[in-house]
Amino acid sequence: MKASQFFISTLKEAPADAEVVSHKLMMRAGLIKKLGAGIYNYMPMGLRVIRKVEAIVREEMNRAGAVELTMPVVQPAELWQETGRFDKMGPELLRIQDRHGRDFVVQPTSEEVITDIARQEIKSYKQLPKNFYQIQTKFRDERRPRFGLMRGREFTMKDAYSFDKDQAAAKASYQVMAQAYRRIFDRFGLTYRAVAADSGAIGGDLSEEFQVIAATGEDAIVYCPGSDYAANMEKAEALAPAGPRPAPAKAMEKTATPGKATCADVAQLLDVPLSTTVKSLVLATDETNEAGEIVKSQVWLLLLRGDHDMNEIKVGKVPGLAGFRFATLGEIDEHFGCKPGYLGPIGLKKPLKIVADREVALMADWICGANAPDFHITGVNWGRDLPEPDAVADLRNVVAGDRSPDGKGELAIERGIEVGHVFYLGTKYSRAMNATFLDETGKPQPLEMGCYGIGVTRLPAAAIEQNHDERGIIWPDAIAPFTVVVCPVGMDRSEAVKATAEQLYADLLAAGVDVILDDRGERPGAMFADWELIGVPHRVTIGDKSLKEGVVEYQHRRDAAATKVAAADILAHVK
Ligand code: ATP
Ligand code: MG
Ligand code: MG
Ligand code: MG
Numbered sequence: 001m002k003a004s005q006f007f008i009s010t011l012k013e014a015p016a017d018a019e020v021v022s023h024k025l026m027m028r029a030g031l032i033k034k035l036g037a038g039i040y041n042y043m044p045m046g047l048r049v050i051r052k053v054e055a056i057v058r059e060e061m062n063r064a065g066a067v068e069l070t071m072p073v074v075q076p077a078e079l080w081q082e083t084g085r086f087d088k089m090g091p092e093l094l095r096i097q098d099r100h101g102r103d104f105v106v107q108p109t110s111e112e113v114i115t116d117i118a119r120q121e122i123k124s125y126k127q128l129p130k131n132f133y134q135i136q137t138k139f140r141d142e143r144r145p146r147f148g149l150m151r152g153r154e155f156t157m158k159d160a161y162s163f164d165k166d167q168a169a170a171k172a173s174y175q176v177m178a179q180a181y182r183r184i185f186d187r188f189g190l191t192y193r194a195v196a197a198d199s200g201a202i203g204g205d206l207s208e209e210f211q212v213i214a215a216t217g218e219d220a221i222v223y224c225p226g227s228d229y230a231a232n233m234e235k236a237e238a239l240a241p242a243g244p245r246p247a248p249a250k251a252m253e254k255t256a257t258p259g260k261a262t263c264a265d266v267a268q269l270l271d272v273p274l275s276t277t278v279k280s281l282v283l284a285t286d287e288t289n290e291a292g293e294i295v296k297s298q299v300w301l302l303l304l305r306g307d308h309d310m311n312e313i314k315v316g317k318v319p320g321l322a323g324f325r326f327a328t329l330g331e332i333d334e335h336f337g338c339k340p341g342y343l344g345p346i347g348l349k350k351p352l353k354i355v356a357d358r359e360v361a362l363m364a365d366w367i368c369g370a371n372a373p374d375f376h377i378t379g380v381n382w383g384r385d386l387p388e389p390d391a392v393a394d395l396r397n398v399v400a401g402d403r404s405p406d407g408k409g410e411l412a413i414e415r416g417i418e419v420g421h422v423f424y425l426g427t428k429y430s431r432a433m434n435a436t437f438l439d440e441t442g443k444p445q446p447l448e449m450g451c452y453g454i455g456v457t458r459l460p461a462a463a464i465e466q467n468h469d470e471r472g473i474i475w476p477d478a479i480a481p482f483t484v485v486v487c488p489v490g491m492d493r494s495e496a497v498k499a500t501a502e503q504l505y506a507d508l509l510a511a512g513v514d515v516i517l518d519d520r521g522e523r524p525g526a527m528f529a530d531w532e533l534i535g536v537p538h539r540v541t542i543g544d545k546s547l548k549e550g551v552v553e554y555q556h557r558r559d560a561a562a563t564k565v566a567a568a569d570i571l572a573h574v575k
Contacts, residue, residue, distance in 0.1 A: 001482065002505075003518040007044045010530050020216045022464035023148035025473050029534045031460070031481075038145025038153030042457075045534060048481040049460045050156065054135050056187050056478060057158045057454055064180035066131040066160050071113045073137050077103035079112040083432040092140045106139040111429045111451060114161040118447055119435035125165045128437065128447075129173050133160035135456060149457045150417065151218075156456040163447045165439060167426070170448035174206050174424045177452045181420050185210055188459065189476030190466055193416065195221050196231040198238060199423060206424030206450075211416030214465035221416045222398055226409030232416075236398045239405050417462040418455070425449040464535075473535025474557045482516040484508060484574045485536045489524050489543040500552070501542045504567055511571055532557065538574045542567075 007030075014024035015034070026032050031046030042050055058068065077095070080086035085093070086105065094106040107113070114132055122130065138157045145153045160177065164170035178194070185192045192212045199207035209232055211221050223230035231239070402411045427446040430436070436444040460479065467474040477483055486508070488501035501517060508515040516536070518527055524541075531539055539562075541553040546564060553562035554573050565573060 001516045003516055003520045010533055020147045021468055022461040025464055026148050045481050049479050052479045053456050053459050057184055060180050060184045061133050064176055066133045069132050070134050070136055071110045073107055074104050075107050075113055079116055080105050083112055094139050094141050108138055108140045110159055115429045115433045115435050118163050122437050124437055125439050128165045129169055131160055131162040150461040158454040158456055160452040162450040167448055170450055174450045177422050181210055187478055189478055190463055193230050196235050198235045208422050209418050210420035212419050212462035213414055214417050215415055216465050217415035217417040219416045219418055220413055222411050222413050224404035224409045225412055227406050229404045229406045240398050419459050419462050420454045422452045425451055472533035475535045475537055477537050480537050482536050483514040484538040485531045486517045487527055487541045492521055494544045496547050497542050513574055540570055
């Protein structure tokens with residue numbers, strides 16, 4: 001590919017709504033372009049990354065014996081009514097009507113349709129096992145689409161569904177997928193962890209998430225460095241002893257004062273079960289005297305349960321917490337640098353550290369802001385004055401230093417981005433939709449199922465969270481938009497530079513290297529800045545000076561400086 005023919009569009013500044021580094025860099029590098037909330041154009045440069053992710057996923061799925069098909073994005077509601085999900089699923093399910101007033105859904109996942117295919121096509125145990133997959137557009141009307149492709153509303157998922165004759169076979173199919181996922185995520189060159197996840201009422205222990213480790217991850221994961229225990233926070237908490245957890249001895253000494261409120265007190269006060277995820281807004285109010293001087297400042301707690309609906313706010317002044325020291329508006333203003341009366345205008349991401357002089361281990365990851373829509377900040381941790389980002393995990397029922405459930409050591413906590421999920425389903429869908437096959441004795445049996453997802457468009461975002469520096473993205477080779485960029489300096493002035501660049505470009509192409517030749521005629525500074533932002537891992541610079549020495553300059557995106565290499569040896573550096 002030649003850069004003059006390709007489409008390159010980089011930005012100096014990221015748009016204001018981009019909060020995390022991957023979103024900022026994807027926008028600046030021209031990989032994606034926003035069309036609406038959680039809806040993005042995949043621009044040519046970004047699409048190349050997505051296609052590489054897809055290719056790896058497809059190769060490994062095929063290798064694992066799965067077969068590809070494609071199911072419609074728009075699906076008749078009848079199938080979703082059969083399983084009850086048309087009504088049961090919340091507003092995340094996008095429901096639409098055609099011109100005749102018939103209901104449809106835009107697929108957030110495809111269990112219903114694949115089960116419908118299976119009940120028509122799979123008649124005998126002889127056809128089993130089968131695993132079908134697609135790499136297809138999904139739509140979820142996420143409550144809070146954010147972070148660019150990380151949590152989009154429209155996104156691409158690889159979803160696979162296994163069908164088996166009995167539980168043992170289904171569990172074997174699950175293991176085949178879990179192994180394939182390890183191969184896939186190894187190939188992406190990312191640091192990740194497979195963690196046990198909650199599988200709901202059915203399924204026993206057979207649910208794992210694949211989490212790319214990143215401080216900006218939305219999930220907390222719990223693991224034991226001394227063993228292979230790893231679980232997501234929900235799963236870890238489900239295993240932890242019920243009821244208010246005794247604070248760890250050390251923390252107790254430091255922070256708890258006898259007679260003060262406990263976690264359970266607060267949960268009771270707020271009328272929520274202890275482990276409920278409650279989102280809150282915090283509003284500060286002032287009482288002023290006639291001279292306009294502030295005589296009293298108070299912080300109010302506004303609680304939202306379930307969906308973030310501004311009309312259903314519960315307001316309370318945290319009355320039971322006598323020992324709670326309300327922050328003054330002045331402190332809050334100073335902390336956020338915002339105008340009085342507002343906490344945390346959008347765009348400010350520092351955690352609100354209102355100091356409690358008692359152990360008030362509430363819930364974590366609160367939304368905080370003034371009582372007006374879109375005036376919130378997220379990730380606020382109310383309670384003890386804790387450092388970020390582990391504050392979130394520290395306020396949980398399971399904390400770092402707890403004994404691991406396998407008894408082999410202490411637990412550690414880190415943040416992750418869920419990029420994949422494997423799940424044993426049992427007969428939940430096949431029973432609901434009467435998808436049966438005839439077993440060896442000729443008796444109809446419900447199909448045993450599993451489902452397996454990978455966030456194809458989330459993955460590049462996770463890769464960037466893990467691989468970037470102040471200049472831009474640093475792609476792992478496997479998913480870089482181009483593996484090598486050839487940068488001629490002064491191509492228009494020097495025949496030698498032009499000829500060497502063209503020759504090297506042709507040689508690399510012939511060797512099957514995904515190379516781009518930057519023939520745009522940009523000044524070196526601008527040209528290098530573009531490629532460092534875009535994150536192409538290998539760069540070859542060709543200039544008159546080095547050519548006179550018989551060399552070109554090679555630089556990996558992680559290298560601080562270039563090294564001189566004979567043009568003929570470049571291939572060895574990039575393969
Ligand atoms: P999350 O917990 O992040 O909401 P999920 O558990 O709802 O994800 P699954 O139903 O397990 O997601 O879907 C399989 C995969 O699809 C996820 O592991 C994730 O990588 C990806 N995915 C889910 N929701 C989104 C989204 N809104 N944007 C991009 N990718 C997504
Ligand atoms: Mg979700
Ligand atoms: Mg999840
Ligand atoms: Mg999941």
